[in-house]
Structure formats: structure tokens, C-alpha cells
Amino acid sequence: MSNQYSNRANIVKAIFCSVALIFIVRLAALQLFDRKYPDLARKQALRYVTQYPARGLVYDRNGLLLVYNEAVYDLMVIPRLIKDFDTAAFCRCLRIEREEFDSRLRQARKYSPYSPSPFMKQLSKEEFGSWQNQLYKFKGFYVQKRTLRVYDRPIAAHVLGYIGEVDDRDISNDPYYRQGDYIGKSGLEKWYEPILRGRKGCNVMHVDVHNREIGPYLNGKLDSLPVEGLNLYTTLDAGLQQYAESLMANKRGCIVAIQPATGEILTLASAPAYDPNLLVGRLRRDNYPRLSSDVNKPLFNRALQAKYPPGSIFKVAQAVTALQMGVITPQTGFACDKSLVGCHNHPSARSVQEAIKMSCNPYFYHVYKRMIQQGRYKSSARDSQYGLTQWHHYMLRLGFGQRLGIDLPGVKAGNIPDTAYYNRWYGRDGWAFSTIYSNSIGQGEVEVVPIQMANLACIVANRGYYCTPHLLRYYGPDSLQRPEFLEHHETGIDRRWFELAARGMYDVVHGAGGTAHKADVPGIDVCGKTGTAQNLGDDHSVFIAFAPLDKPVIAVAVYVENARGGGGSWAAPIAGLLIEKYINGEVKRKDFERTYREASPCQKLPLRKKR
Amino acid sequence: MLPPPRKYDFTLIALYIGLVLFGWVNIYAATFSEEHRQVFDFSCQHGKQLLWIGLSAIAAVAVLKIDPKIFSTTAYLIYAIALALLVVTLFIATVTKGATSWINLGAFKLQPSEFAKCATALAVARFMREIDINLNRPRTWITVGAIIAIPAALILLQHDTGSALVFASFLLPLFREGLTPYILIFGLVAVILFVLALLLNKYLLIGIIALGCLVYLFLWLGRRRARKNYMGTLLVFVACSLFTLSVDFAFNHLLEPHQKQRIEVLLGKTDDLKGAGYNVHQSKIALGSGGVLGKGFLRGTITKANFVPEQETDFIFCTVGEEWGFVGCTAMIAAYLALLLHIVTIAERQHSNFSRIYGYSVASILFFHLFVNIGMVIGLLPVIGIPLPFCSYGGSSLLAFTILLFIFIRQDSARTQGI
Structure with missing residues (x-):
């Protein structure tokens, strides 16, 4: 029966309703508006397990494997899962002492009793294989496979490069990378990183409150499989590379050999070299500082990065440019007037071909003067500006003064001075031919990197064009190529002028009074040009060559630093040996080979005052 | 029917x-x-x-x-x-x-x-x-x-x-x-005071209570106030103040450690x-x-x-x-x-x-x-x-x-x- 207080039913109902309302508002705040909780839930209940793809392999042009992956094993432990444990047997398997076992386990426990942590890192296949079949006895332990790069033969370290753990900059540049990932740090490993690395996969695991895996999250709906990296098939000839490095042992300098018709780099050796295996895994920490502080700079890739004065090999470029500009003819002769610029003793050159053969300095003084001061303007300064601009144009077409588009990081451009360059130094009318004549013989302000010298040899071999020197033939299972490496770069200089230069280079090796008879290989028409580049220390010994004269298959540049005696005495015979090795497959002149392989002509670093 | x-x-x-x-x-x-x-x-x-x-x-x-x-x-x-x-x-x-x-x-x-x-x-x-x-x-x-x-x-x-x-x-x-209904109001006030006493300075809280009482007497009641209102308000004020001061004691000595932690x-x-x-x-x-x-x-x-x-x-x-x-x-x-x-x-x-x-x-x-x-x-x-x-x-x-x-x-x- 209702009574005087029955209206209080409404108050009671109001209390119930208000509490329900408060709860719903609170739930809305938690579930609809606060986005912090889904993140927290993901962080604690899901584990993202990265699946690493195998990195692509690297082959040489004959299908020889240069770089591959080797499995190493990290022995992992989850301390909480250890039970019924035979410690003595375990220590016997790992060949460790009881004390070491205890200290390693203590460390793992300290990290987490529930989560896996490494017990022993980078066990080799042999170390692990011997007791692999007993692993099941040791509850709580398992192995995690990782891969290291292995270099089958200790060659081409500068080309292949190495991989290492990503640093903060790599991660901020590309969100693909996570802490602990590996990335190409130099060489081909760096340049072709996107091709070699493949794509990581990810397994999303559901873990419980003790960090134990429950199973794949959403039955693996969010998982992705790793995609393996693609293989690189390089242009390198492993045998020739090895031979080049052996010739350059005990020396400082570099060798570049290119197949002229295609621009494919057969050999790219920088000396001193190092064994690429020294920079792998646990070894790198010790070896890297040692190599980087070496006074001979073994990590420095001279073939791409050293800016040298080219010396007399530059005369080949000067000759074809002057002929194209029409300032000389093939029959133009100049007297060897040593008052203009120093020279060695030889008869005066009566033609371009003879001038190249004898490498006459005063001759090319005149040739350069004709290119720079063409007499179009009264003022010699103004005249020189016109001439230099025209000359500069051809030099660039010959691949100098610009970075060649080789597929390796860090290549340098060298220097071909233009009018702006000299204006900066001397003021607008402050210079003329008389200021810059040293360029005529490849000294002065001209700087060339060795890959450009080899490229010049290619251009002459091709009689007028080049393909960008490169290391990638093709990659992946579909043999994909890079179109930029198939393109012909025309120099805009007549074929006949190159024919003339090629004849001159043939005479350098074979003609009476030629400067490089030591480059001669019996049965092969080697063509070359010597250079003796002045610098702070002893002269550099330089040689470019191609062979054979007709239908050339190889172009070479050899640079030996601070080796007394000029281009003909060191660089030329080394180039000859390399050509013989490549074309004949073997070198018959064993004594000759031994002489130059074992010689150590380079002045010791650091350089002292010139003698 | x-x-x-x-x-x-x-x-x-x-x-x-x-x-x-x-x-x-x-x-x-x-x-x-x-x-x-x-x-x-x-x-x-x-x-x-x-x-x-x-x-x-x-x-x-x-x-x-x-x-x-x-x-x-x-x-x-x-x-x-x-x-x-x-x-x-x-x-x-x-x-x-x-x-x-x-x-x-x-x-x-x-x-x-x-x-x-x-x-x-x-x-x-x-x-x-x-x-x-x-x-x-x-x-x-x-x-x-x-x-x-x-x-x-x-x-x-x-x-x-x-x-x-x-x-x-x-x-x-x-x-x-x-x-x-005062019982319910009393309970509600006690809970509110308990929470506030733990969160705020107790003397500040007593000041706020005093202010509330004064506002009630002079602004709310205005001319209608009588002698018994003064006494009643004073009683409420004293009771609230004492309760506030005793919260710490109750919190520290009557509750068990885990209950204190949860609060x-x-x-x-x-x-x-x-x-x-x-x-x-x-x-x-x-x-x-x-x-x-x-x-x-x-x-x-x-x-x-x-x-x-x-x-x-x-x-x-x-x-x-x-x-x-x-x-x-x-x-x-x-x-x-x-x-x-x-x-x-x-x-x-x-x-x-x-x-x-x-x-x-x-x-x-x-x-x-x-x-x-x-x-x-x-x-x-x-x-x-x-x-x-x-x-x-x-x-x-x-x-x-x-x-x-x-x-x-x-x-x-x-x-x-x-x-």
C-alpha cells in the first residue's frame, strides 16, 4: 500500500539514473575519446617479430660468387623456462666453464626472466652443429639464425663495400629501417641497397602478461612474408681483379680496366687494399680503426676519389680537341723548344702522331696556345677567355671535370678549370695563356680521377664515344638492366682524329722513340700513352692503354703514386701484364711479371720535401 | 473487473x-x-x-x-x-x-x-x-x-x-x-569532505567551509535569519571542521595499508x-x-x-x-x-x-x-x-x-x- 513517503520513489529512481549517466559519460571518455589506451594495449599485448629476408648475392661477370650470406647462430635463453637442467652437459657442449655459464645466465635473468635474451652470440655453423641434436634437452634455450656477409675471395673490397648496423641518420632518412637493421655502408652494398636488401616481413604475435607467445595475432592476418633481396651480376672479372691487386701489392695507386664498347668495369683496384672479411661481424670493431688510421689510407678508393694531375696522358685529349677545333692539322709540326717548357731529348715532332709518340712538351705547349689564343680578339685576356671556354666544352664531352655516373658512391669530379675559375683567382682580365700554360701537359690546375683516365682510353678505343663506366651488368631473376648504362655518350669529335690518336698511341708502345716499350705484349697490338705527373713528392707514374688497336676489348688506366722513373718504367709494364692476362688468359713472361709484382717503387709516406 | x-x-x-x-x-x-x-x-x-x-x-x-x-x-x-x-x-x-x-x-x-x-x-x-x-x-x-x-x-x-x-x-x-533525508545528505557531505581533506590543505578546506556558512547566513537567508539559524550553522561548521581534522587520523589508523594505497x-x-x-x-x-x-x-x-x-x-x-x-x-x-x-x-x-x-x-x-x-x-x-x-x-x-x-x-x- 502506498503511504505518505511514496513520492520518494522518484528520488531513488533519480539516484539510479544519475549514477548510470555518470558511468556512461566516463565510459565514453575512456573508450571513445582517449586514444592512449589502444596504443598501450598494442604495446603490451602484441610483439612485432621482424622476418629478415636473405640479402642478394653478388657475382662476377663469369658467374663466380663474390659475396654470399653465412648463417651464424645466436643462442637465446628465456631464464624462466629453464628446468631439469644438466648444467655440466650444457657447459661441455658449449665448451665453457661453470663460472661463465653462471655469469651469462645471471645477466640474462637481470634483463628479464620471461623475455628472450642472447646467451652467446654469433656461433658459427660448426660450433653450433656439433651439438645441435642435443639442444632439445636444454629447456629454455633456443637458437636464432642471423646472417653475416662472407666474401669468398679477399678481393675488390673497395667495390663491394660492406654492410653495418643502421645509424640514427639512416633511420631518419628512411622509415623502413629499425634499430639493429643492417644497411649497405659503402660500395655496391650501399649503391644497390634497395635491390640487395629485399623487403622485411613481420609476424605480429600475441603475447601474454608474462611475455610468452600465445599465438599469431588475428591468425596472422596482419603478417607479411619477407621478400628476398635480388642478386647482383657485376661486370667485374674476378680473376683479372685478383691479378690487378696482386700487381699492385707493395705499391700505392690504382688500376681501372674497362671493356670499351660497353663501359663495363672489368677491374677496379685501389692499393693498398684490404680483405673485405676484416669488416664483417665481430671483427669490424677491431679492424676498422686500424684501417682508417693507416697512413697509406687503405679504405680510400683511389680509383674514384683521388684527384691526380694526369700528366702527359692528357696530351691525347689535347690533340684530338685541337684537331677538332681546327687550330692544327695532322701534319702540324713544332720544334722541341725547351725554353718554353722542359722536355727530354728527342727529335722535333713533325706531326701530331709523332708528338704523341715522343710526348713532346713544347709541342703541346704550342697546341694548347693555339686553342686558348685563337687571335679573335686583340686583348690577350679576352682572347684567352674565348679559347678556354671552347676548350672547356670539349674537355667535359671527354668525361673530364664532371662526376661520371658510375654506380658507386663517392666518385669525384676532378677539375677542368673554366673562365669563372680563373676569374675567381686572378680577376676578370688578370690572366691569359701565359698564366695557365701548364694545363697543356696535364699539370697546373687540371685534376683527373683515374676512372676518367680509363674512360679516355675507352673513348680512343671506341674512336669517339663512351658508355658510362659501371659495375652492374644485370640483376634479379629477370636479368634487369639499367638503361643509363646502355647509352652512348658522343664526344662531338671526329672519328678520324681519334684514329690518328690511336695510331700515335700504338707508336708509343711500338715505334722508334716511343716512351712505353715496356707495355708491349708479344702478339697483341697494345696502344698506350705514358704520363709522369709532377707533385709534392716523387713523380707519379701514369699509363693509359687499350688493346688491340683494332676492335679493342680492354682499356686500362694505371696510376702508381710517387714512383720514380716516369710512366714508362712502372705503370706501362703493369698495364701490359694486365692486358696480357685478360686477352691471353695467362701471363707467359714470368720473370717480367715477378719483377713488377715484387717491386716496391713508391716513396714512403708521409712525403718529405722534394729531392 | x-x-x-x-x-x-x-x-x-x-x-x-x-x-x-x-x-x-x-x-x-x-x-x-x-x-x-x-x-x-x-x-x-x-x-x-x-x-x-x-x-x-x-x-x-x-x-x-x-x-x-x-x-x-x-x-x-x-x-x-x-x-x-x-x-x-x-x-x-x-x-x-x-x-x-x-x-x-x-x-x-x-x-x-x-x-x-x-x-x-x-x-x-x-x-x-x-x-x-x-x-x-x-x-x-x-x-x-x-x-x-x-x-x-x-x-x-x-x-x-x-x-x-x-x-x-x-x-x-x-x-x-x-x-x-539528512542521513543521505550527511553521508554525501562526509564522502565529499573526506576526499577533499585528502586532496587539499585542511586549513584551506576549513576556511572554505566557513566561507560557505557565512554565504548561507548572510546572502541566502538574508533578512529571514533568526537566532536558531546562527546556532545551527555554527554546529554544522564545527562538525565539518572536526570531521576534516580527523580525516588524516582515520585515513592513517583505521584503514589498512592496501586500502590506503587504493584510495x-x-x-x-x-x-x-x-x-x-x-x-x-x-x-x-x-x-x-x-x-x-x-x-x-x-x-x-x-x-x-x-x-x-x-x-x-x-x-x-x-x-x-x-x-x-x-x-x-x-x-x-x-x-x-x-x-x-x-x-x-x-x-x-x-x-x-x-x-x-x-x-x-x-x-x-x-x-x-x-x-x-x-x-x-x-x-x-x-x-x-x-x-x-x-x-x-x-x-x-x-x-x-x-x-x-x-x-x-x-x-x-x-x-x-x-x-
Whole structure:
């Protein structure tokens, strides 16, 4: 029966309703508006397990494997899962002492009793294989496979490069990378990183409150499989590379050999070299500082990065440019007037071909003067500006003064001075031919990197064009190529002028009074040009060559630093040996080979005052 | 003549069945593991709970078949038995989770305090059914107070603070029967002062109270103020100030360390997410990550990974939150609210005082459980371990709530017979 207080039913109902309302508002705040909780839930209940793809392999042009992956094993432990444990047997398997076992386990426990942590890192296949079949006895332990790069033969370290753990900059540049990932740090490993690395996969695991895996999250709906990296098939000839490095042992300098018709780099050796295996895994920490502080700079890739004065090999470029500009003819002769610029003793050159053969300095003084001061303007300064601009144009077409588009990081451009360059130094009318004549013989302000010298040899071999020197033939299972490496770069200089230069280079090796008879290989028409580049220390010994004269298959540049005696005495015979090795497959002149392989002509670093 | 009323109230029974089944679904999710997928796996909790649901169904049918007069005539006897059981429990109970509330009966464990609520509700209704009862007479409210306080005290002795606090819910039926509303206001003010005293400087708080009193006297009352207003206000001020000053003492000396910690966590005074604050933090992660529609049945990542301790018992609501989302939570709260409002409506249509008072007691006990349990799970109240009615895992609780509710349904079905 209702009574005087029955209206209080409404108050009671109001209390119930208000509490329900408060709860719903609170739930809305938690579930609809606060986005912090889904993140927290993901962080604690899901584990993202990265699946690493195998990195692509690297082959040489004959299908020889240069770089591959080797499995190493990290022995992992989850301390909480250890039970019924035979410690003595375990220590016997790992060949460790009881004390070491205890200290390693203590460390793992300290990290987490529930989560896996490494017990022993980078066990080799042999170390692990011997007791692999007993692993099941040791509850709580398992192995995690990782891969290291292995270099089958200790060659081409500068080309292949190495991989290492990503640093903060790599991660901020590309969100693909996570802490602990590996990335190409130099060489081909760096340049072709996107091709070699493949794509990581990810397994999303559901873990419980003790960090134990429950199973794949959403039955693996969010998982992705790793995609393996693609293989690189390089242009390198492993045998020739090895031979080049052996010739350059005990020396400082570099060798570049290119197949002229295609621009494919057969050999790219920088000396001193190092064994690429020294920079792998646990070894790198010790070896890297040692190599980087070496006074001979073994990590420095001279073939791409050293800016040298080219010396007399530059005369080949000067000759074809002057002929194209029409300032000389093939029959133009100049007297060897040593008052203009120093020279060695030889008869005066009566033609371009003879001038190249004898490498006459005063001759090319005149040739350069004709290119720079063409007499179009009264003022010699103004005249020189016109001439230099025209000359500069051809030099660039010959691949100098610009970075060649080789597929390796860090290549340098060298220097071909233009009018702006000299204006900066001397003021607008402050210079003329008389200021810059040293360029005529490849000294002065001209700087060339060795890959450009080899490229010049290619251009002459091709009689007028080049393909960008490169290391990638093709990659992946579909043999994909890079179109930029198939393109012909025309120099805009007549074929006949190159024919003339090629004849001159043939005479350098074979003609009476030629400067490089030591480059001669019996049965092969080697063509070359010597250079003796002045610098702070002893002269550099330089040689470019191609062979054979007709239908050339190889172009070479050899640079030996601070080796007394000029281009003909060191660089030329080394180039000859390399050509013989490549074309004949073997070198018959064993004594000759031994002489130059074992010689150590380079002045010791650091350089002292010139003698 | 109006048609005779439908025998049993269909809405209440439907809501009951709905909540029990949905509760079981969430227990299944909370205790799920790949090894125990079977619904009828009696070795694990969801299987056992099925047995208890069956047992509760039998009890419900039995209650509906009993002569409704029995409940009022034997109310005191039932109450006495309940008290006796509580006393016995104190001596023979096995310690479980710090409390001595469970009697071990071999295959299962019984928690007499759950049934004591129902017995007390019967006793209170029986005592207050007299037509001329006046709750503002000291003799009367002291007797009623004793009926409520004795079982509460016995349960407190079992170290089950949560269940003891439930007896405070009888204030609502007393209020409905004429107890002065000041009691409710007094309680509310005490809670507010308690919280503020912990959060603010006490002297600042007393200053605020003084300011409030002055505003009341001079601005609110204005010209109407009289001598007795001054005295009354002064009394209120002194009482509030003394209460405020005693909060620290009460907090530090009357509460147990874990209770203090739970209150500090709630008030944000400590931020111990790995210790005292762990449970609620995990509960909020589970709830909050559910979003609008939830992650779906058996797809709660936090639930499946056992991050929330006590998830199938006191924290069952966060399972709902994670797997069924805001929509599921709101629907569940709506169902509970419908149940409570409907009980009050039905109570008001009872012909007998006994049935009405009992109905209010049922609604209040359920309300208190909901308020404290859900409030705890969503981080609005400190952690107090009492179950969510009909949903939490636990046989005694389900059986006791079933009997509590179905006695009322039985009473209602016979209301025209003047019971």
C-alpha cells in the first residue's frame, strides 16, 4: 500500500539514473575519446617479430660468387623456462666453464626472466652443429639464425663495400629501417641497397602478461612474408681483379680496366687494399680503426676519389680537341723548344702522331696556345677567355671535370678549370695563356680521377664515344638492366682524329722513340700513352692503354703514386701484364711479371720535401 | 473487473536471464584458453559457472513454487540462521585472498556473506512492515540499525570490507520508509569532505567551509535569519571542521595499508602502475582499447593475455568493455538500470509493506554492487572487491542474487492476495 513517503520513489529512481549517466559519460571518455589506451594495449599485448629476408648475392661477370650470406647462430635463453637442467652437459657442449655459464645466465635473468635474451652470440655453423641434436634437452634455450656477409675471395673490397648496423641518420632518412637493421655502408652494398636488401616481413604475435607467445595475432592476418633481396651480376672479372691487386701489392695507386664498347668495369683496384672479411661481424670493431688510421689510407678508393694531375696522358685529349677545333692539322709540326717548357731529348715532332709518340712538351705547349689564343680578339685576356671556354666544352664531352655516373658512391669530379675559375683567382682580365700554360701537359690546375683516365682510353678505343663506366651488368631473376648504362655518350669529335690518336698511341708502345716499350705484349697490338705527373713528392707514374688497336676489348688506366722513373718504367709494364692476362688468359713472361709484382717503387709516406 | 495480473513478472525474468547469459559469455572469454575450448569443460571456470547457473535455475523455480507467506513468517528464522552461519564461518573458514569468508564444502566453496544480504533484507522488511512504524523514533531506528549492523560487523571480522559495506545500501529502503533525508545528505557531505581533506590543505578546506556558512547566513537567508539559524550553522561548521581534522587520523589508523594505497591511486596521489595501481590501469587499458564496437568475442588481446587479475570475478566488466566496446557497456548498464527502475516500480505497486520494503532492499543491494563494482573497474572508485551481480564468476554470489531477486518476483506474483 502506498503511504505518505511514496513520492520518494522518484528520488531513488533519480539516484539510479544519475549514477548510470555518470558511468556512461566516463565510459565514453575512456573508450571513445582517449586514444592512449589502444596504443598501450598494442604495446603490451602484441610483439612485432621482424622476418629478415636473405640479402642478394653478388657475382662476377663469369658467374663466380663474390659475396654470399653465412648463417651464424645466436643462442637465446628465456631464464624462466629453464628446468631439469644438466648444467655440466650444457657447459661441455658449449665448451665453457661453470663460472661463465653462471655469469651469462645471471645477466640474462637481470634483463628479464620471461623475455628472450642472447646467451652467446654469433656461433658459427660448426660450433653450433656439433651439438645441435642435443639442444632439445636444454629447456629454455633456443637458437636464432642471423646472417653475416662472407666474401669468398679477399678481393675488390673497395667495390663491394660492406654492410653495418643502421645509424640514427639512416633511420631518419628512411622509415623502413629499425634499430639493429643492417644497411649497405659503402660500395655496391650501399649503391644497390634497395635491390640487395629485399623487403622485411613481420609476424605480429600475441603475447601474454608474462611475455610468452600465445599465438599469431588475428591468425596472422596482419603478417607479411619477407621478400628476398635480388642478386647482383657485376661486370667485374674476378680473376683479372685478383691479378690487378696482386700487381699492385707493395705499391700505392690504382688500376681501372674497362671493356670499351660497353663501359663495363672489368677491374677496379685501389692499393693498398684490404680483405673485405676484416669488416664483417665481430671483427669490424677491431679492424676498422686500424684501417682508417693507416697512413697509406687503405679504405680510400683511389680509383674514384683521388684527384691526380694526369700528366702527359692528357696530351691525347689535347690533340684530338685541337684537331677538332681546327687550330692544327695532322701534319702540324713544332720544334722541341725547351725554353718554353722542359722536355727530354728527342727529335722535333713533325706531326701530331709523332708528338704523341715522343710526348713532346713544347709541342703541346704550342697546341694548347693555339686553342686558348685563337687571335679573335686583340686583348690577350679576352682572347684567352674565348679559347678556354671552347676548350672547356670539349674537355667535359671527354668525361673530364664532371662526376661520371658510375654506380658507386663517392666518385669525384676532378677539375677542368673554366673562365669563372680563373676569374675567381686572378680577376676578370688578370690572366691569359701565359698564366695557365701548364694545363697543356696535364699539370697546373687540371685534376683527373683515374676512372676518367680509363674512360679516355675507352673513348680512343671506341674512336669517339663512351658508355658510362659501371659495375652492374644485370640483376634479379629477370636479368634487369639499367638503361643509363646502355647509352652512348658522343664526344662531338671526329672519328678520324681519334684514329690518328690511336695510331700515335700504338707508336708509343711500338715505334722508334716511343716512351712505353715496356707495355708491349708479344702478339697483341697494345696502344698506350705514358704520363709522369709532377707533385709534392716523387713523380707519379701514369699509363693509359687499350688493346688491340683494332676492335679493342680492354682499356686500362694505371696510376702508381710517387714512383720514380716516369710512366714508362712502372705503370706501362703493369698495364701490359694486365692486358696480357685478360686477352691471353695467362701471363707467359714470368720473370717480367715477378719483377713488377715484387717491386716496391713508391716513396714512403708521409712525403718529405722534394729531392 | 480487470484481468488478473500475469503471474510472474516477465520483464524481470527476461532481464535476469539476459544478464546471466551475457555474463557467462564474458566469463568464457576471460578464462578462455586453447586447451579449454569446450563449453562443458567442468575443470575450468566457465564450465563450473554453467553448473552454478543450472543450480541457480533450479533454486529460482523452487522459490517460485514456495508459498510466498513463508518468507515473511520465517524471515527472522532465516536471519538467525544466516547470522549463525557467519559466526561459524569465522572459525572454520579457509583463508582465501586475505579474507576468511569461504566455507570449504569439498567440491565447492560457499560464501555465507552473500546469503546474509538476502536474509537481512527479509528481516528488515519483516521488522518494518508494521503500519505505524516511525523510523525517526530512536528506539525504532536503533533496532533496524542493529539488524543491519550485526551481519555487517560479522563480515567485517572476516576481513571482507567490500561485502560489509554493501549493508550501507539499506539506507535507501529506510529513506523510502520515512528516514530523514539528512542521513543521505550527511553521508554525501562526509564522502565529499573526506576526499577533499585528502586532496587539499585542511586549513584551506576549513576556511572554505566557513566561507560557505557565512554565504548561507548572510546572502541566502538574508533578512529571514533568526537566532536558531546562527546556532545551527555554527554546529554544522564545527562538525565539518572536526570531521576534516580527523580525516588524516582515520585515513592513517583505521584503514589498512592496501586500502590506503587504493584510495591514493584513485585520487592520483601515487602513480604505481606496477603495484597498487596495476589492476585498475590494466582494466582501463582493456576497456579503453575496446573502442566503439569492441574487438569482438574472444578477440580481446588484453583479456586473452591475462593482463587483468581477477578478470572473471570482480573485473568482469572490463571484458565487456574490451570485446563488446562502448556499445556493449552502455547496453549492459542500460539493462541493469532497467532492472533497478522496474524493481522500484513494482515495489511501489505492492499491497503489503513487507513486499515493498523487500523490493527496495533488493534494488538497493543490486545498485550498491553495480555502483561500487563498475565504478571500480572504470577507475572512478577505489578498488573494493565485490562482484558484479549475475555476471561475475562465483557460485555463491550468483545463487544468492538469484534467490534475492526471485523471492521478490514470487512476492509480486502474489500481491493481490494481501501478502
